[in-house]
Amino acid sequence: MGxxxxxxxxxxxxxxxxxxxxxxxxxxxxxxxxxxKNGAQLIVRESQSAQFLYLGQFGDAFGPGKHTxxxxxxxxxxxxxxxxxxxxxxxxxxxxFVNTRLFTGNKWGTANPIMLRDADLGVVRARAYGTYxxxxxxxxxxxKEVAGSDHDFRVDEFADTMRSRIVxxxxxxLATAHVPVFDVATRYMDLGDALLPLINPVISAKYxxxxxxxxxxxxxxxxxxxxxxxxxxAMSAIGNLNDYVKYQMxxxxxxxxxxxxxxxxxxxxxxxxxxxxELMQQGNLTGGTPPPVPGASPAVPEIDVLDxxxxxxxxxxxxxxxxxxxxxxxxxxxxxxxxxRVTRAALDEFLAK
Numbered sequence: 234m235g236x237x238x239x240x241x242x243x244x245x246x247x248x249x250x251x252x253x254x255x256x257x258x259x260x261x262x263x264x265x266x267x268x269x270k271n272g273a274q275l276i277v278r279e280s281q282s283a284q285f286l287y288l289g290q291f292g293d294a295f296g297p298g299k300h301t302x303x304x305x306x307x308x309x310x311x312x313x314x315x316x317x318x319x320x321x322x323x324x325x326x327x328x329x330f331v332n333t334r335l336f337t338g339n340k341w342g343t344a345n346p347i348m349l350r351d352a353d354l355g356v357v358r359a360r361a362y363g364t365y366x367x368x369x370x371x372x373x374x375x376x377k378e379v380a381g382s383d384h385d386f387r388v389d390e391f392a393d394t395m396r397s398r399i400v401x402x403x404x405x406x407l408a409t410a411h412v413p414v415f416d417v418a419t420r421y422m423d424l425g426d427a428l429l430p431l432i433n434p435v436i437s438a439k440y441x442x443x444x445x446x447x448x449x450x451x452x453x454x455x456x457x458x459x460x461x462x463x464x465x466x467a468m469s470a471i472g473n474l475n476d477y478v479k480y481q482m483x484x485x486x487x488x489x490x491x492x493x494x495x496x497x498x499x500x501x502x503x504x505x506x507x508x509x510x511e512l513m514q515q516g517n518l519t520g521g522t523p524p525p526v527p528g529a530s531p532a533v534p535e536i537d538v539l540d541x542x543x544x545x546x547x548x549x550x551x552x553x554x555x556x557x558x559x560x561x562x563x564x565x566x567x568x569x570x571x572x573x574r575v576t577r578a579a580l581d582e583f584l585a586k
Contacts, residue, residue: 245269248283248302249276250330258336258369259376259386262328269324275300280334284372286327291373329376335445336388337366341396347404351414357458359414361407363425363450365399367442374441398439399447402432414454414462421449539575541566558583 245267277283277297285292293307342362349357369375380386425447541555558564564583566573
């Protein structure tokens with residue numbers, strides 16, 4: 234082997250990265266202690282960036298294309314190296330290829346609950362998870378702060394750091410956004426879009442990357458809070474409480490055979506009192522004639538002293554139910570002769586309990 238063949242074998246003439254993986258972010262060209270020939274060919278493919286480093290200092294960067302390495306197109310490295318021996322002098326430098334494509338489907342999630350202050354529920358503990366897409370936008374910052382001197386840096390090596398950083402920003406943003414817990418489930422897309430301007434300045438400055446999309450897939454709360462949300466949804470679905478209670482009373486009577494039995498009697502009476510209490514809150518028993526109960530006789534004119542039959546008619550329950558409350562002492566009444574009489578004030582006080 235001649236001298237020229239030996240020298241040629243010690244020089245790098247073609248520098249490229251043929252990436253066949255889907256998760257490698259940065260890759261250092263293996264020079265095997267060889268020098269780069271002046272005039273060598275640098276091939277950078279789409280979604281790649283080539284960054285030169287010389288003695289720990291960042292030199293020139295090259296985007297996609299075929300580049301001939303000469304003093305004309307690598308001025309920074311030329312200045313650092315000082316090719317004082319002219320165009321034929323080789324030089325030593327590290328070449329890092331960075332994948333600038335979009336890395337999609339990366340998962341994030343809160344390891345611990347986020348404490349939220351909600352106007353309806355007070356302080357609530359919530360957990361969240363989702364996915365995000367990112368890409369490298371500042372190669373020198375990424376190599377310096379993240380990849381370092383790793384010759385083959387992959388996504389999974391950075392996953393935990395990214396996850397903790399994103400969760401931290403997400404937690405702060407959600408805690409200060411004052412979004413009601415009842416509305417979180419309907420605003421997942423809005424949350425993701427709103428958080429991008431908060432996440433990217435921090436991530437870009439710290440790691441040289443940009444989050445292209447941030448998706449919130451779920452925000453969960455403790456079981457007791459979920460139960461409260463379900464109850465509120467049920468109340469909204471019911472609509473008019475007065476009509477709903479009347480309906481329940483009718484269903485209870487039908488199931489109990491028209492009030493037969495102690496359980497059926499108690500159920501009917503409780504529902505009837507609930508109806509009456511609701512009507513009182515709406516002002517229907519404190520002034521004017523109460524609305525008719527389905528299946529009952531025409532409304533009785535309002536008087537100051539009532540008998541058990543009138544009270545039963547007003548409440549839509551049986552006479553026996555009213556007598557049971559009177560004899561138990563729950564409903565104050567005055568026995569005149571063989572009949573009981575109840576003042577309207579006593580009835581109102583009983584219903585208000």
